[in-house]
Each structure stands twice: as C-alpha cells, then as structure tokens.
Amino acid sequence: MLVNQIAVFLENRSGRICEFAKVLKDANINIQTMNIADTAEYGILRAITSDNQKAIQVLKENGFNTAASDLIGFKVADKPGEMYKVLRMFEDENINISYLYSYAEIGSKQACILLKVDCPETAIKLLTKNNVEGI
C-alpha cells in the first residue's frame, strides 16, 4: 500500500519543468505520475517514475534537489460517492491529509488515489480493515 514518490524542489523560473523531463528522458526513465504544487516563490514537483532510485541519482547529478517519500496508494471504484466513503473514514479517525492526487484511465472501472497523511500506519490499518484495495 506504500508507494514511493520523488519530490523535486523547483525555483519559479521558466524552463525548469522541461529540464526535469529531459533529464529523465536521457536516462530512459518513464514518468508514471507527475503533479506540481506551486507558491509565489517555489514549485514542488512530485512524480512516480519507472525507477525512482535512478531518477533521484540522475536528477541530483543535474543540479535538482530531489528526495524520496512514501505515499499511501489505493484503488476505489470510479463512480460517484466512492471518494467520499474513503475520505469520511479518514475524517472519522481524525487523520489529516497533507495532499492528495489521483488518476483514472478513461474507461477504466477503478481510480487510483495517492495521498500523504501525518500518520501513515494508522491510515493503512484503517484502509485494510475496510477492505480497500491497495496499490
């Protein structure tokens, strides 16, 4: 249920995201998910790749501040109310979500949810107890 992700620190400067993608392309690493959180001064790029360890290494070599972290990943049915069910569980147990992203292939029956919480062990226990399918 734990999914490893890389986080990359970006100054708000044009071209940085493109540089990031080029470094991974040159190392023949596939980007599976990618998402960016931005503030006025900075961007945080979060991604899951085909080889995170190698990605961190090549990104560091190319001057990117990069670190790995673990997310909780699970699947829910791609229909109304399914997200609510899970979020409600977290709410009832007072588990705080720092950020969340999701993806669903068009036509697929399931959507993947990735999220960061402040107490991952409790969250995993809760999801397992409620028969939520992990990634």
Place this chain on the structure above:
Amino acid sequence: MNRIFNEKYECMNKRDKFDLQSERLRDVVQRVYCNVPWYRRKMEDVGIKPDDIKDINDIVKLPFTEKKDLRENYPFGSFALPNKNIVRVHASSGTSGKLTVVGYTKHDLANWAECCARGLYGVGVDEESIIHIAYGYGLFTGGLGIHYGGEYLGAMVVPVSSGNTPRQIMLLEDFKADTICCTPSYAIFLSEEAKKIGKDPRQFALKYGFFGAEPWTEEMRNKIEKAYLIKAYDIYGLSEITGPGVATECFYQCGSHVQDDMFYPEIINPESGLQLSYGEEGELVFTTLLKEGMPLIRYRTRDVGSITDEICKCGRTSVRLRKITGRYDDMIIVKGVNVFPSQIETALLNCDERVTSNFRVVLDRVNNLDIMDIEIELATGVAFDEVREIEKLTAKVASTVASEIGVTCNIKLISSGKLLTKEGEKIKRVLDNRNNK
C-alpha cells in the same frame, strides 16, 4: 539661515586650530597609551611612545585602529575608563556575531550633543523649534544622538522613533514640527505615504530636514526638498566615533563640516595606509580628540570619501567632508542599518542543516523602501514534498537571520549549486539594484 553656534571652535583660525588639535592629540594618545592595553601594544610594536607625538602632523606615526580590534576586545575592552565612569553604551553591527560596543562618559554625551546642536542651529533650528526624530531609538545612535542635540538647543523634541508611518504623519500634522530627522529613504517613503492618504507633505510645518545613516544622492536631496518644500541637510556620523553629528552640512550644502576640534579626519590610501592630501579620494579615518570613554586613534571607517580645507562661505574654518560614495569593505546599509554579509553567514551556519551558508543578498528599492532578499542554497539532497515544509523552513531562517542583522529580509531558497558560476566559482555575495532606480 546661516549662523554659527560655537564661533570659538567652528571659526577658529588655522594656527589656533593646529595648536588645539595638537594639544588634544597629545592628551588622547597619553590616555589611550596608559589605559587601553591593546592599543599600547600596537604603539610598542611600532616603537612609538606618547612623547613622540608633538603636534597633529605626528598623527601619521600612530598605528590605525580597525573594527576587528574592537571585536577582539568585546565588549568593554576598548574603554579607557572604568565602567563606573561610563554612563551609556551604544552598539552597531559587528562583522559577525558580536556587536561593536561604544561607551560614553557624561562629558562625551555633552560633547556629542553639542556636535548635533552645532549642525541643527547652524541652519536655523533653535529653542523655538519642534524636532521630529524618526530615527530608531535604542542601541543605534541615530535617535538618541540627535535627541540630545535638540534638547541641548532647548528645542521641543518629539522622539517618535522609526516605524508606524500613519502615526508619524499624524504627529507631523498635529505637532507642526519644523525639523525632521530620519534616513533619506524613509523621508521619501513617508512623503509618498502621506500623499496616498490625501495629505500634501508640503503643507506640513517642516522647514529643515537632517538625513543620514545611509549614503544618498543629490537626486534624492532634490526629491526630498521638493516633496516637503524644505532644505535637506546631510548629517554624517558613526557610532565608533560618537554617532550622528561628527559632520553636518551648513546652510550652503557644500560638504559636511567636520567638528574637527573634537574629531580629526584624515584620508588615507587604503592599501598603503599613507595619508593623502586634501581633495584626494581615499578611506576616511578619524581620531577622537576629546572622547574619554572610548577614545579611538586613527579609526578606519572603511568609508570612501575626500575632505577639503577650503574656507566655506558660511564662515566656518572646519574641514568639509564630501558626500560618502561607497565602502572599502562589503558592508551594506539596509534601511539605515549596517549589515555585513559575514553576519548572515554566521546566522546560516547555526540555523538549520537543510540550508547551506551559500547565499547571495539581492537589494532592491520598492516604493522608496529598501527590500532585502537573501537567496540561500539548499543542502544537497534536500527537497520537500509539502509546501508547508518550505514555508516553515523559510520562516525559521528569516527569523534567525533577522535577529542576527537587526533588519527584516525575505528568504528565497534555491537549488544546490545555483550560486556558482559556470567555472565553479562563487558568485558575488551582494547584488545591489537600488541605485538603478
């Protein structure tokens, strides 16, 4: 109005001034030699005894005093009298960690007040005046220095201190001060803020302004004079020597008159240490001729300047200081506060392991106020997946740096290695864009 506060000293003829300065130099050298062990060692190192100093021209035989001497003898090791004789201390930024401390006796404070009084009175300020002082009060010498000069004249002093601009505007309007003292950049900012709330600064009762604590240009003078319809005078000083009032412009605004019966100025070549002639540009050096608490011999200010002994139209015979144009070290002045990049480095070294001490200061002027950004490289391998982590870290670094340098700044974290040139060398630590505006 052109008038003289203390004709005896301000208009003394050259011969008498020479005798006075010589007598006072002999005395101060004797006092420092006997009471300040580290300066005595300096004199012994070059084989000079107080008796070798016969007149003011012999000053070139004496070793220089530098800021590092004061730092090494922190806090009170440069005082020439026991603490019981010291009635006040002030302090300015040191180059790292510790402040540069100055101690004053009652006489020192009275002399300092007279210096400021001479400057104020010389252009029209007197006991009828109301003086609005918007320099900071505290360890910084700006506020209290002029404060006592104003009281010495018998003027009504309004010790507003710095900050709270709406209140400053209200008090200028209600109290009808005729004199304002602050940094020149704050004077401009204040006038713009007044206009924003529908007040015309020309309608304040102000007639005179004394501005200093940071370098300023003739363009800024014109701007201030126009904004308030006042005369704007330059006031120079540094805490090590006493504070504001070491030199002040007269009515004719053609260089600041050094109170050279109390402070003897020299211009030297900063590399060779040789004394330069009048008119030549070099490093400004001061010797305090009268100070008791912490007299300094040939203190190197690191300020770039020149002096002239041509007699001024005002009738004073004192030498004049041309506007300070820069620094020989990397000190920067932000919002009137002296900041050394080495202080920022010290703060960063003890702050948080996620940031390095590779940084660059970027100075800018927005709405006539100084803005200081500090770009800091992250440690290798440090990244964040949550925005709040970045925010927490920048807030922590900002408060650590601000408490070290005494002025607020914006922290901008940047990727590791970004402050190196393509050749791998460190880039310049300070990028000052303020004069391009």
